[in-house]
Amino acid sequence: MIPIESPGPDLVTALANARSAVEDHMVRADRAGIIWREETVSELLWVHAHPHISCADFSRKQENRVGADWLWWWVDGSGECFGLLVQAKRLHHSQSQQPHAQLDFGHGDGEHFRRLVGTADRLGVPAAYIVYFGGVEHRYGLSCEADDHTSQCLPCKRRSVSVITALQAGMLLGASQRDAATGTFLYSKPLEDLVNPDLAARPIQDLNLCNVDMELRRLLLTPQVGARLVAKEVFRMVAEMRMGQLSAAVADRVELEDDIIFPDLPLDSGHFSRPYYPYVMRGLRRRLPDTVQHVLNGKPPPEEFHGVAGLVVVYC
Numbered sequence: 411m412i413p414i415e416s417p418g419p420d421l422v423t424a425l426a427n428a429r430s431a432v433e434d435h436m437v438r439a440d441r442a443g444i445i446w447r448e449e450t451v452s453e454l455l456w457v458h459a460h461p462h463i464s465c466a467d468f469s470r471k472q473e474n475r476v477g478a479d480w481l482w483w484w485v486d487g488s489g490e491c492f493g494l495l496v497q498a499k500r501l502h503h504s505q506s507q508q509p510h511a512q513l514d515f516g517h518g519d520g521e522h523f524r525r526l527v528g529t530a531d532r533l534g535v536p537a538a539y540i541v542y543f544g545g546v547e548h549r550y551g552l553s554c555e556a557d558d559h560t561s562q563c564l565p566c567k568r569r570s571v572s573v574i575t576a577l578q579a580g581m582l583l584g585a586s587q588r589d590a591a592t593g594t595f596l597y598s599k600p601l602e603d604l605v606n607p608d609l610a611a612r613p614i615q616d617l618n619l620c621n622v623d624m625e626l627r628r629l630l631l632t633p634q635v636g637a638r639l640v641a642k643e644v645f646r647m648v649a650e651m652r653m654g655q656l657s658a659a660v661a662d663r664v665e666l667e668d669d670i671i672f673p674d675l676p677l678d679s680g681h682f683s684r685p686y687y688p689y690v691m692r693g694l695r696r697r698l699p700d701t702v703q704h705v706l707n708g709k710p711p712p713e714e715f716h717g718v719a720g721l722v723v724v725y726c
C-alpha cells in the first residue's frame with residue numbers, strides 16, 4: 411500500500427512555496443547568464459514540494475527506455491485519483507534587438523508533441539505541459555498588463571510555474587512561437603491553483619453542461635476537494651477555451667473503461683483535436699492503476715511505462 415497522507419489546504423501553500431523556490435533559481439540563473447533547464451527546475455520543484463509528493467525516477471535505471479514526460483497522479487484520502495502525463499517546457503525569447511517571448515510546442519517537427527499525446531493515450535490519461543515562464547523580469551513582453559504591474563507583481567509571479575493541457579497546446583501548434591507564448595500565458599493556470607479549493611468553488615461554465623449526468627454536473631458546479639478538485643480545474647481550462655469557440659453540436663456520447671468515475675460523456679470536440687470531456691475525465695479514477703501501485707512498491711516500471719521518465723504522486 412502507498413502512504414496516503416491528507417495534507418489538506420497546506421498543499422496549496424507547499425506548491426506556492428515550491429514555485430517561489432524555483433522562481434528564485436530561474437531568476438538567479440538568468441541574472442548570472444546561465445541557461446536553466448527544464449529538468450533542473452522540475453527536480454527543484456518536487457524537492458521543495460516534499461513530503462506532499464513522492465517520486466519514482468526511472469531515468470537512472472532505464473536510460474534507454476525513458477522520455478522526457480513524467481506521469482503525475484494526484485491521489486486523495488478516499489483513494490480517488492487523477493492522472494496526467496506532463497512534459498516540462500520553458501519560455502525562450504527571440505534573439506532579435508527587441509527580444510520577445512517564445513514557446514515551442516512543435517519542437518522536432520511536432521514529434522515531441524505527438525509522442526506525449528500518444529503515450530498519454532496508451533496510459534489512458536490526459537496530456538499536459540508544465541510551463542516554466544521564469545522570473546517576472548525575464549518574460550520578454552508577457553505580463554498581466556495591469557496598470558500596477560511591477561517586477562514584484564504577485565499574479566505574474568504565480569505564473570512562473572503554470573500548467574496547460576495538450577488539447578489547448580494543440581490549438582497553438584500552427585501558431586508562431588510568439589503567439590504560442592502569448593496564448594499559453596493567457597490559457598494556462600498556475601500549478602498551485604489546481605489544488606486551491608477557494609478558486610475551485612466557482613462553477614464551471616461549459617457549453618455541454620446540459621448533456622452530462624447529475625453527478626458530473628455536481629462536480630463541475632459545486633465546491634470540490636482532492637482528486638475531483640484537480641480534475642475540475644484541469645477541465646476548467648479546456649472548458650473556458652471551448653466557450654470561445656462555436657456552439658455545441660452534440661448528441662453522441664462515449665463510454666469509457668472500468669475505474670473511470672465518469673464513463674458516460676458527451677463527444678463534442680469544438681475546435682479541439684478530439685472530444686474534450688472524455689479526454690480530461692478519463693484521468694479521474696476510483697483507485698490508482700495496479701501498475702502505478704507496483705512501481706510505488708519498488709517494482710521496475712512495466713512495459714506500458716515505456717517513454718515515461720518517472721512518476722510523481724501528489725497527495726491532495
Ligand SMILES: [Zn+2]
Pocket residue numbers: 553554555556559560563564565566
Ligand atoms: Zn503582473
